[in-house]
Amino acid sequence: MSDDVVKGEFQHRPYFSYSNRSNGGLPGKFHFDWREQTGSGLSDSVRVIQIADNSPYPEAVAFRYKSQKLAVKILKSQRLLTVNEEKALLSRRHSNLVEYLLYGEIMNGPDNESFINPVASILMAYYPGGNLNSLATEHFLTEWEICWFMRQVANGLAYLHAAMAHGDIKGAKIFLTDDRLSCRIGENWKLDSSTDRTISRRRYQVNSGSVWHMSPEMLINIFGDMNTTNFSTNIGRAVGTPFNRIEKPIRVERASDIWSFGCLALEMFNKGVVQYVSSKGKPLQLDFNNNSRDPPAGLQLLQHVKKGAHPDLSSTDSQRMSAPLKDIVKHCLSSKSADRPVATELAVALENLMNRAHLPSQPHLIYSTVDPCEEGLKLYFRAKKHIGQGSFGDVYAIEFTDNNDPQKVTFTHRNNQLALKVLRWGKLDIMHKTALLSLDHPNIVRYICSGILPIDLQFGRPYPSPPTAVLMEYYSGGDLNKLAKHENLNNEDILRYLRQIADGLSYLHARQFSSQQREPIIHAGRPNAAELASALSKGIVAD
Structure with a gap:
């Protein structure tokens, strides 16, 4: 294909240009197509992209990531990063931190939006599994499952704290891989530097997700000397800063991240919410309405904290915590920052706590001709990988671990590639089950049997309410859309x-x-x- 043809094909597509100034590499650019939006803050947004041109040069980004979905963080409200900040951001590599690939700029935004000047943007890995807040909101999580993720967060913080603090640890900032087994901590874009972690009060915008996770010292540093009556404008309220104040940057300490880590544990137990109670045990309600003349939510919470308000460890959901885990969380939420553990200690403590728990049970499907099939046959298997996720359920490629009984499904299909679809809701009644299993056509997916799944395939722990699952043939060639x-x-x-x-x-x-x-x-x-x-x-x- 000639250069003119390539230029004509891509001239109207958005492109990402980068300088590689932090590592001395050659500058470059690649064209891409906008995909769905995955997140947005008070002034920035994250969109999924797909690279549209595949460079023939192996060192080019377009070549390395041509088969992957990536994400672009559009930093509309951010100042440009310095060379050292860019280098620090792109050099961080840890299995529990979001991977940032390039720092550059774009001229064309999503929905045909054109920018007057280039807008600073970050190219990053895409994590389609959502975040810890959405996981906790949508699903009942056992203590072992919560510890599974909290340990990963602690490991990520331990790596990060060797160089800097984070400043905004919360479930919405911790992203999940496609199989929802691994989590990654995202960057805090409110901070002024990637090495010396400080916050400018005027630039610090507070939302409901951040306030509930703030340590007492963070609340005092940001809101402590505000005039509680000077909030008559929406702008002053949004930034939480009266315009006649003298600006003084606020340093973010690692101990504040540990407090937020304790709040994250409560968030995961309490269906995505961190609840505070007053000194009398009554739940707190803050006003996040920017049209109100009331003080900012952070200042409201600070006023309550000074009167003895604290995160609620006695709620019905929090009571599910075992005594050892509750002790860990209490130490994280110590009012004195010096009394809080460090991230490395948390990682070890959670690892030990998980090791003392019962070993995960072996996955199996209980199936028979009767539904529900509490007394049916047991089909033991191993989940090889998560291969699909939709509104109806998750699909796993599996292999049998017992196949010697000639009367069992495992013997009949011992040489076949199989998959298990775990339904998110509902059960199959006798009529629908019989109809589904009777399908026999070369162009229809073949369903082999159905039953209930007592053990969660992600974590190896018993389900509180076992879902219905359907065993089916596995088709490894993908689907027509991808083709x-x-x-x-x-x-x-x-x-x-x-x-x-x-x-x-x-x-x-x-x-x-x-x-x-x-x-x-x-x-x-x-x-x-x-x-x-x-x-x-x-x-x-x-x-």
């Missing part, structure tokens, strides 16, 4: 796939799988699936 994105399909290929889809639909429609109606479904002017299959087999596609 169409990565391959140039010709007409013959497309016709072949469409014919197979039409054959499968014809089979399903004949068995009334398209609707609960008992009569065949006919749409005026549209061919039915059998007619489509016949037409496609002849290479004819009607309008």
Whole structure:
């Protein structure tokens, strides 16, 4: 392909340009396509991107990451990073820290937004599993599961604290990999430096997620000398700083991160919320309405803390904590910063706590012809990898660990590639289960059996309420959507796939799988699936 053709193909696409000034490398740029938005703050946003041009040079970013989704943090409100700050950001490599790849700028934002001047941006790895706050909000987490993630956060903090503090540890800042087994701490963009961690009061914008995790000393340093009556403008309230104040940067200490770590534990037990109670044990409510004349939420909380308010360790959800874990959290929430443990001590303590717990149970599916099947047969297996996630459930590739009994499914399918779909909600009744398992067509996924799954495949711990799971054949070739994105399909290929889809639909429609109606479904002017299959087999596609 000529340079002119390439230039014409990509000239209207957004691009990311970078200088490589921190490592002395060559400058460069790559084109990309915007994908979905994954997060936004008070002034910045994070969007998923897909690289559109694949450089032939192996050292180029576009070549190294051409098959991966990446993310771009658009720093609309941030000053430019210094060379040392850029170097510190890009050089940090730890399995529990977000990986930042490049610092550069973009000219074209998402939704066809054009910037007058280049906007500083960070290219980073993409973590599609959400964050710890969304995980805790959406799912009931056992203590062992919470310790699993808290230990990773402690390890990440221990690495970070060897050089600097973080300043904004909370569930929404800790991202999850696709399988939701590994978590990564994201950068705190409120801070003025990547080495000397200080906060400018005027630039510090407070939201509800940060306030509840702030240590007492952070509240005092940021809000302690504010005039509680000077909040008549939205701007003054948003930044939490009266305009007649003398600016003095606030240094962020590592001990404040440890307090936030204790609040993170409460957040994960309490369905994503950190609850404070007054000295009389009553829950606190703060006003985060920026149109109000009340003091900023941080100042409100500080006023309560001075009167004895503290994070609630006695709530119903917090009571699920074992005594050893509660002791760890209490030390993190010590009012004296010098009495709090350091991150390395927390990592060791959580590791020991997990080792003393019962060993994870072996995963198994309880199945039979009766549903629910409490007394059914047990099928033992090992989950090899997480291969899919949707609104209905998670799918895992599995292999059997017992296959000697000729009467069991494990013996019949011992040489097959299989997958297990774990449903997020609902159970299969007898009618739907029988219909699903009776499907037999070369273009329909084959379902082998269903039952209940007592053991969580991610953590090896018993479910409080075991979900329904369906054993099915595993198809390792991906799906048609991915194939169409990565391959140039010709007409013959497309016709072949469409014919197979039409054959499968014809089979399903004949068995009334398209609707609960008992009569065949006919749409005026549209061919039915059998007619489509016949037409496609002849290479004819009607309008």
